[in-house]
Amino acid sequence: MLETMLSYLQYPFMQRALIVGALVSLCAALLGVSLVLKRYSMIGDGLSHVGFCALSVAAAANLAPLVVAIPVVMVAAFVLLRLNERTRVKGDAAIAMFSTTAVAVGAIVISMTKGMGEVSDYLFGKILSLTDSDVAISIALCVAVLAIFIFLYHRVFAITFDEPFARATGTRVGALNTLIALLTAVTIVIGMRMMGTMLISSLIIFPPLTAMRVFGRFRDVSIGAGIVAVFCFLAGILLSSYFERMPAGACVVAVNAAMFVVFSCVGAVLRRR
């Protein structure tokens, strides 16, 4: 079994998928720690739906998908962040309106141009769709996210734990939040073509929640989420390559869900002692 799985590694598309997927998983998990704890998980979901719309428009217009999608989703990230801040009460409803509208527009555009047959690739991802520029962008993204978590670690903690306090003591909360939202946008655009619109937000949500089942320190949660994310991605993709017909994104999510259950049990045992 292992031999069969390893034999896939010689294919360039598989190598690209592994590099891009592992890096995107790591970025999504780190950004996710902050987003989940700030109750911003919905933003990831909203952005992936906007990404769906942008990718389908790009395909219809025969434009390079990343050139269209990355700026569009970045703008959406900026807008969603403001929506969440300004109108606290209706924030989640506003995001839902925003994202369903984007999906509707995307579906209309695809059905008029490429036909609905392609929709499933967008919704559940396609590992073959990754290109060399995805590899380059995901490396750059990963460097940026790691730089933020290393060089601005204490500030990221401060704005995640208590924004008003961080702001009062001179942290540039708005700038840091915007930076996190923009990097989330890039993460989602790169990751969604492999994971799919429906499943990409799981990369943001699962690893932090899984790590929180066991760890009680912010530093440990961050490091743990990163490790869990990369491990689950690699396990999921190997699984999907062994059972040839299984979509990679779905396998990765399934492994993440299983890991969450395992960590929950471990956490429960640790707490009882």
Add this chain to the structure above:
Amino acid sequence: MALMTLRDVTVAFEGHAAVEHVSLALRRGEYTVMLGRNGSGKSTLMRAMLGLVRPKSGQIRIGDGLRRDRIGYMPQKTQAQRDFPAAVEEVVRSGLINRMGRRVFYTAEEKARALENMRLLGIDGLRKASYATLSGGQQQRVLLARALCAADDLLMLDEPVAALDPEATEGFYSILRLLHTQRGMAILMISHDVRAAVRDADRVIVLDRAVRFDGAREAYAQWRKDNA
């Protein structure tokens, strides 16, 4: 010169004026309790003093060597914080970010400052413990220790005892008295607790969209009788 001087300050909250034409001064070493019913604009006024919201009109001046990013702020607790995965020392040390400048890590000196504040508040034994597992009273001590890390001269506390039982409340008050008398810390505390205001504070402010009363606690006791 006062630490902070407000002149004819009006602050809006969600489009409406929350407080209007407020003029007051906070002096070094003074323990002030700000009273007022819900919606009287206390928290909004405090946020304006901290520079978190811009006043619609009027002036807020800082003086006597105070730096705005060196005010020890203790906001009202949020739901999200209650089960936040963080060690006590991580939370307390986050009060030091205003001293970091462009540095990436805390210095040994800064970590010592955090430890000293944890000792002062009797939570140094909990420093590796997870914040989420603490009692309400312990959590408030952690947030106060964080505020002390940030503060040189002035603490601003927004209803710090709102969710505490009587015993934890008394414990918290005695710490504030200690900080006030031994360290000469100026304190501005928003509260609903009239009894404590009359007992501990140097000065009482009653806010109801405008300043209704501002004076020494003895004068406040008289004013309450007259307005009962």
